[in-house]
Amino acid sequence: MKEKLSIGEMAKLRGVTTETLRHYDRIDLFKPQYVDSYSGYRYYSIFQYEILGTIKELRQLGMSTDEIKDYFNERNFSKSLDILKAKHTELVSKMNELVDLEENIRGKIEYLEHAAREKELQTVFFREIGSRKLITLHEKINNNLELSYGVIRLENMLSEKTPILASNRLGIMISEADLKAKRFEEPSVIFVVAKNKEKIPKQYQKTVPAGLFACIRYNGELLWNRSESLSKVLEEIKKMGYRMSGDALQIMHVDITITDKPNEITFEIQVPVEKT
Structure with a gap:
């Protein structure tokens, strides 16, 4: 065992690359403790292991090199604790985002696998569907241009990070009055089915x-x-x-985010009914 370590020895000991150590040296984050006055060779001290280990940990927390420099500048208990608390809050937020993203993607996969098994078209069937909370701008969509902007506005209202397409949650409402009058191609109101945790102002909600x-x-x-x-x-x-x-709902069952083949793009119309 020895106190003075070459750059290669310190890199191997702490599981980093020599280029990483050279970079830290250049930016004055972590510098060798010794410089040989004759050869100019630079050596680290084994006692610097704690500093480099802390840098690795802080980098794993997502701290920039400038933030780490600040962390080491006049360190004290209170300052270190406050910095770690702030980084922990950021980390928890990122973890929650990843959990939401995983849930959304898993749900889309399950839905699409289910949709792949349902290939019968133009056949009327009856089924019970549970209560749903819709988010809507209460604006009628006349064409695909207005539809595109409507989808974007709805997505911007949501807290979730993934697009609402490819999820059988996006659709339009066809008014009961238009259906009774057989005005089947009239402009319709766009909506998205909300998730339970969404907090949306009541004026944009419809149950x-x-x-x-x-x-x-x-x-x-x-x-x-x-x-x-x-x-x-x-x-x-x-x-x-x-x-x-x-009012009837027309749901985008399989949409343009999944396929560009017209024969694979599918809609489902749902008309609420009761016995006469």
């Missing part, structure tokens, strides 16, 4: 009660190519002895 819905899926590139599907749904509702009980 869709739980109940029975008459549903149909169709494919194509445009939201408004739905006349055939809506006609089939209304015919089936009448045939089965039901009546509409509210």
Whole structure:
């Protein structure tokens, strides 16, 4: 064992590269303690191991070299504790973001795997759907240009970090009045289904009660190519002895973030019904 270590020996001992140590030397963050007056060789002291270990730990916390310099400048208990508390808060925030991101991606994967197994189109079916809270700007969408801006505005209202596309949560509301009048291609209000933890002002919220819905899926590139599907749904509702009980929802089932093939882009229309 020896006290003086070459740059290679210190790098190997602490699991860093020699270039990292040279960089720390150049920026005056961590400098060799000894310089041979004859050869000019620079040596670290084994007793500097604690400083380099602390630098490694602080780098793992995401601190910049300038922040680490400040950490070592006139260190004292209170200052060190405050810096570590601040970094811990940042770390927890990043971890929460990663947890949310993982949940969103996992949910999208599960949804898309489920969607891949449901290939029957233009067939009306009935199913119970639970209560949903929608977030909406209460603005009607007339074309794809307005749709693009509407999606962006809705995403900016959410706290989640991943886009709302590819999640079967984005859609438009088709008013009951338009359905009864068979105005199937009228402009419709855009919405996104909110997650429970979202805190959105009440004026942007709309609750869709739980109940029975008459549903149909169709494919194509445009939201408004739905006349055939809506006609089939209304015919089936009448045939089965039901009546509409509210606005319909048209959900983007498989959207343009997943595929650019028109025959794979799928929408699901959901019309709330009750017995006559």
